[in-house]
Amino acid sequence: MLDTDTICAISTPPGAGAIALVRLSGKRSMHIARALAPALAELRPRHAHFVELVDAEGPIDEGVITLFKGPHSYTGEDVVEVAVHGSPYVQQRLLQAMLHFGARVARAGEFTQRAFLNRKLDLSQAEAVADLIASQSAAQHRLALSQLRGGFGERIEGLRQQLIDFAALIELELDFSEEDVEFAKRVELLALLDRIADLCTELIDSFRYGNAVKQGIPVAIVGAPNSGKSTLLNALLQEDRAIVSDIPGTTRDTVEETLTIGGVLFRFIDTAGLRQTTDTVEQLGIERSYRKAAEASLVVLLADASAMSEGALRTEAAMLAQRLGPGPRVLPVLNKADLPGVASAKAMLAISAKAGKGLDRLKDAFLEHVNALRNGPGDIVVTNARHVDALTKARQALLDARRAVDQGMSGELLAIDLRRAQHHLGEITGRITADDLLNSIFGRFCIGK
Numbered sequence: 001m002l003d004t005d006t007i008c009a010i011s012t013p014p015g016a017g018a019i020a021l022v023r024l025s026g027k028r029s030m031h032i033a034r035a036l037a038p039a040l041a042e043l044r045p046r047h048a049h050f051v052e053l054v055d056a057e058g059p060i061d062e063g064v065i066t067l068f069k070g071p072h073s074y075t076g077e078d079v080v081e082v083a084v085h086g087s088p089y090v091q092q093r094l095l096q097a098m099l100h101f102g103a104r105v106a107r108a109g110e111f112t113q114r115a116f117l118n119r120k121l122d123l124s125q126a127e128a129v130a131d132l133i134a135s136q137s138a139a140q141h142r143l144a145l146s147q148l149r150g151g152f153g154e155r156i157e158g159l160r161q162q163l164i165d166f167a168a169l170i171e172l173e174l175d176f177s178e179e180d181v182e183f184a185k186r187v188e189l190l191a192l193l194d195r196i197a198d199l200c201t202e203l204i205d206s207f208r209y210g211n212a213v214k215q216g217i218p219v220a221i222v223g224a225p226n227s228g229k230s231t232l233l234n235a236l237l238q239e240d241r242a243i244v245s246d247i248p249g250t251t252r253d254t255v256e257e258t259l260t261i262g263g264v265l266f267r268f269i270d271t272a273g274l275r276q277t278t279d280t281v282e283q284l285g286i287e288r289s290y291r292k293a294a295e296a297s298l299v300v301l302l303a304d305a306s307a308m309s310e311g312a313l314r315t316e317a318a319m320l321a322q323r324l325g326p327g328p329r330v331l332p333v334l335n336k337a338d339l340p341g342v343a344s345a346k347a348m349l350a351i352s353a354k355a356g357k358g359l360d361r362l363k364d365a366f367l368e369h370v371n372a373l374r375n376g377p378g379d380i381v382v383t384n385a386r387h388v389d390a391l392t393k394a395r396q397a398l399l400d401a402r403r404a405v406d407q408g409m410s411g412e413l414l415a416i417d418l419r420r421a422q423h424h425l426g427e428i429t430g431r432i433t434a435d436d437l438l439n440s441i442f443g444r445f446c447i448g449k
Contacts, residue, residue, distance in 0.1 A: 004026070004027065005026060005103075005104050006024060006025065006026025006027060006028035006029055006032065006102060006103045006104070007024070007025050007026055007103060007104060007105070007106035007107075007110055007111070007114075008022065008023065008024045008025075008032075008095060008098040008099065008103040008104070008105065008106060009022070009023055009095075009105060009106040009110075009111070009447050009448035010022050010091050010095060010447070010448055011023050011081075011448035011449065012086070012091075012448075014088075015086075015088065016086050016087060016088055017086030018085070018086050019083055019084070019085065019086055020083070020084055020085070020086040020087075020090070020091045021081055021082070021083050021448075022081075022082045022084065022091065022094050022095060022098070023079065023080070023081050023082075023106075023111065023448060024078075024079065024080040024081075024082075024098060024103060025073075025074075025075045025077050025078070025079045025080075025106075025111055025114060026077055026078065026103070027077070027078060028101075028102050028103065029067075029077070029078040029079060029080040029103075030043060030067065030078055030080065031101070031102070032080070032098055032101040032102060032103055033065055033067065033080045033082070035097075035101045036053050036054065036055075036060075036065070036082070036094075036097060036098070036101070037049070037051035037052065037053055037054075037065055038054065039051060039052060040065070043065070043067050044067070045067050045068065045069040045072075046066070046067070046068065046069075047066070047067070048064050048065075048066050049064065049065045049066070050062070050063075050064055051063065051064075051065055053065075053082070053084065053094060053097075054097075055093065055094075055096070055097035055100065056097075056100070060084070060090060060093050060094055060097065061084045061085055061087075061090045061094070062084075063082055063083050063084035063085075063094075064082070064083040065080060065081070065082050066080070066081045066083075067079075067080050068080075068081070070118075071118065071120075074111065074115055074120065075111055075112075075114040075115045075118060075120065076114065076115060076118025076119070076120045077114060077118065082094065105447075106447060106448065107442075107443075107447075108442065108443050108444070108445050108446065108447050109130075109441070109442030109443060109444065109445025109446075109449060110442065111448065111449055112126050112129050112130075112442060112445055112449055113126070113438065113442040116430060116438075121150075122150065122153040122157070122429040122430050122431075123153075123428065123429055123430025123441070124147060124150075124152055124153040124156075124384070124387065124428055124429055124430075125147065125148055125149075125150050125153055126430070126441070126442070127147070127384055127386075127441060128144050128145075128147035128148040129148060129445075129449065130444060130445050130449075131143070131144035131147065131214065131383060132144035132145060132148055133445075133446065133449065136216075136258075136260075136265055137213075137216075137260045137263055137264055137265035138260075138263030138264070139213045139263050139264045139265070139370075140213055140214055140265060142263075143210060143213055143214065143381055143383055144383075146380075146381070147383070151380065152380050152382075153428070153429045155199075155380065156425050156428050156429055157425075157429050157431070159195075159196050159199065159425065160422055160425040160426055160429075160431070162192055162196075163192070163196070163418055163421055163422050163425070164422055166188075166189050166192065166418060167415055167418040167419060167422065170411050170414055170415045170418065171411075171415050186405055189405060190402060190405055193398050193401055193402045193405075194402070196394075196398055196421070197395050197398040197399060197402070200391045200392075200394055200395035200398070201395060203380065203382050203387075203388075203391050204382070204388055204391050204392060204395070206374070206380070206381045206382050207381075207382045207383070207385075207387075207388045208373055209370070209373035209374040209381060210381040210382050210383035211383060211385070212297050212370070212373055213264060213265070213370070213381075213383070214383045215267075216258055216265040216266060216267040217264060217265065217266045217267065217297050217298065217366070217369075217370055218266075218267045218269065218295065218296040218297050218298075219266050219267065219268050219269065219296060219297070219298045219299075219300060219366065220269045220271055220289075220292050220293040220295075220296035220298075220299045220300070220328070221233060221268065221269065221270050221271060221300045221302060222271050222274060222289055222293050222299055222300070222301055222302070222320070223273065223274065223300075223301055223302035223303055223335075224273055224274055224303065224304070224307075224308075225273030225274075226273070226304065227273070227302045227303055227304045227335055228302060228304065228335040228336060228353045228354070229270050229271065229273070229302050230255075230270055231335075231353040231354055232270075232300075232302060232335065232351075232353035233255065233257065233268055233270040234353075235353045235354070235356055235359060236259055236268060236359065236363075237257055237259055237268075255269070255270040256268065256269050256270075261363050261366055261367065262363070262367045264366075264367065264370050266366060269292050269296065271288070271289035271292055271293065272286050272288065272289045273286075274286055274289060274290075290323070290324075293320075293324055293328060294324045294325065294327065294328065295327075295328075296328045297327075297328060297329070297369070297373070298328060298329050298331060298366065298369050299320070299324065299328045299329065299330045299331065300331050300333055300362075301313070301316065301317050301320055301330055301331065301332045301333065302333050302335050303316070303332070303333070303334055303335065304335060304336050305334040305335060305336050305337045305339065305342045305343075305345070305350060306336055306339050306341070306342050308334075310334065310343075310345050310346065310348050313332045313334060313348065314332060314348070316332070317330045317331075317332040329369060331349070331365060331369070332348055332349070333348070333349045333350070333351060333362065334348055334349065334350040334351070335350075335351055335352065335353055336352060336353075336354070337350035337351060337352055337357070337358065338352040338354075338355050338357055349361060349362060349365060386427075386428075386441075387428050390424045390425070390427040390428045391424070391428070393420075393424040394420075394421045394424035394425050397417050397418075397420035397421035397424060398417075398421050400417045400420075401414055401417035401418055401421065404417055
């Protein structure tokens, strides 16, 4: 149920800054704004009013008040935004004044939750707000913005409505079961079930790309000791992040850093050198290297070009790929290709991490891997594990419904399968929600959003 309290929160990050924004939402927002600015003659919607702000102790600050009259606001309620100087003292005093005049402190994500409950956003759009705030790269920003625009939710809801229409016809047949009539054309229903099931499959498959971009593409750098793994990480980051030494086994634990390439966030993992060893600590590092490689999206298998041939590296890459399983892709790369006497690679990436040669080609290979992950319908990409779970359950219900039609099962069983599919599709957009789900989703938002 929608809370009727008027809520308030500081919406800018904690600490001092040039400007801070404090928001109100609810039916008492205008009353509280007038109490804060008694000299304001008229509070006009969508106009910025420069005023003196006061509380019971006297002046707080000079600031700007803007009213967004519901339903034409972010939350769908009356919203007032107050911009003041970014002093933490000023922010807290203004917040305390709002509480004194009848507001309460907003819970995490409560502004966006009210926007959802007031039908300003569907649930997938509300989740995209959190993704947009958390975006750290152009690719993450692009995916979040695409979800926020609502195309994904609209498409899911359109298909769900078609299912509802067919289910209504099926249930109407049940009322006329003695007359043996067919209101829902089975051929048309089968075509719809196939179309929605195929879309569910495509959206589920797109999660591999969407989740990787959202979390950052994990790239594990593996290879024998002294192959140049730490040097490569430092060269990519353009800083001395990992220890570089000629002594084998220097790296005994993983070192992780992030880097944006071509608008995509990558998470690079420098690992312990892979070799046979009796050193217990080094062996633990090697085992961790294999685990990190198995969890990565891309594994750069680095080899010393002066010590390993192109053919031998290909064989080692195939063996590593078999050990890691179907998840990660193994990219063999010859390092130290600038050393005297090293034959130039013909069909393999060859670089010199120390000299910085070939790194642009390597970065292009990273981006090609990301593009290869993308396998979705048009611009719609799923980035949320909750959506994947709902789509998987919806697809199973659709396949069960198709089986019911093929086997000539009764309308009662077919209607049950159709309702299951509707339910799971409705979970994505929030047409069907539970309070604990909403609390879980919006509880991850920041205060003031």
